[in-house]
Amino acid sequence: MPEGHSVHRIARQFGRAFVGDRVRASSPQGRFADGAALLDGRVMTDAKAVGKQLFLEFDDAVWLRVHLGIYGAWDFGGDVHRDATTRAARGRMGQTGMRGASDDDDPGPTTVVGAHEESLSSIGAPRRTRLRMAEAEVESELDDLALAGFPPEPVGAVRVRLLTERAVADLRGPTACEVLDAAGVQQVIDKLGPDPLVDDADAGEERMLERIRRRRVPIGLLLMDQSVVSGIGNVYRAELLFRARLDPHALGATLPEDVIRGLWRDWRYLLGVGVDTGQMLTMDGLDEEARRLALRNRADRHWVYKREGLPCRVCGTHIVMELAAARKLYYCPSCQV
Secondary structure (H helix, E strand, O other): OOOHHHHHHHHHHHHHHOOOOEOEEEOOOOOOHHHHHHHOOOEEEEEEEEOOEEEEEEOOOEEEEEEOOOOOEEEEEEOOOOOHHHOOEOOOOOOOOOOOEOOOOOOOOOOOOOOOOOOOOOEOOOOOOOEEEEOOOOOOOOOOEOOOOOOOOOOOOEEEEEEOOOEEEEEEOOOEEEEEEHHHHHHHHHOOOOOOOOOOHHHHHHHHHHHHHOOOOEHHHHOOOOOOOOOOOHHHHHHHHHHOOOOOOOEHHHOOHHHHHHHHHHHHHHHHHHHHHOOOOOOOOOOHHHHHHHHHOHHHOOOOOOOEOOEOOOOOOEEEEEEEOOEEEEEOOOOOO
């Protein structure tokens, strides 16, 4: 499932390529035909993310809410732009899928692959390469294929297509996709925990502190609870806990105040790094070569995530993986006690 930095980057892509333009909305798949009809012909006026939720605002205070879930992905095509902050890396930008650092000044075309995507030859859109922005990391090389005209034909089961004169965005496989009014959007946001890129830093810290300290629930579960804090998924959960040297089984109500405040502040930091780089880069103090490798390969990017059975980078103890609420939890049984 997408973690917070990915959804913020998707919102930023909409902000650059769609906000201010009149949008033609359709549902090539047919499952969202009624919702698309409500959006069709409106001007997109805002795009924002709160945690893992994406909100696209259109004129007359009509909103599209999207939660990608495990299988969802956005494909962007046409006159879309990669982030200037990712110029140091060639290839995929987005959640965890950047294909590695480039030694060239020109970073080359950008393609982002979505979760569980089997077709690794994503068709490129004219004028710019097609971008797929979603959750999962796919390390394979991709072929960029040119199209003769714009817009490209929908490929696969496209739930929603948003089209302007210069850009197109196709949504596939979301967990949630609905049209809401402003009150409905606020109801969704009110149920979410604080997001460091949305909420006031101090107020968000206090909200997270209060919500953790009142729960006798393992902190490893609380960090994944979107009503406690927004945007943290399996990768950031494991890495935040290791960076704090915190036992994932410790109950929230038993944690010292300064430990919880430290988790919030570290989440603010890591989320910023993720938005800037397009990667969940959680290891600090890397030299230039190590950073280049980390941007290229997930195996060089994390302290404990996906490293079960491998020695801890700090103490040498083998990293453990266990199931917690049906999700894989990674930690060092020596450092995190």
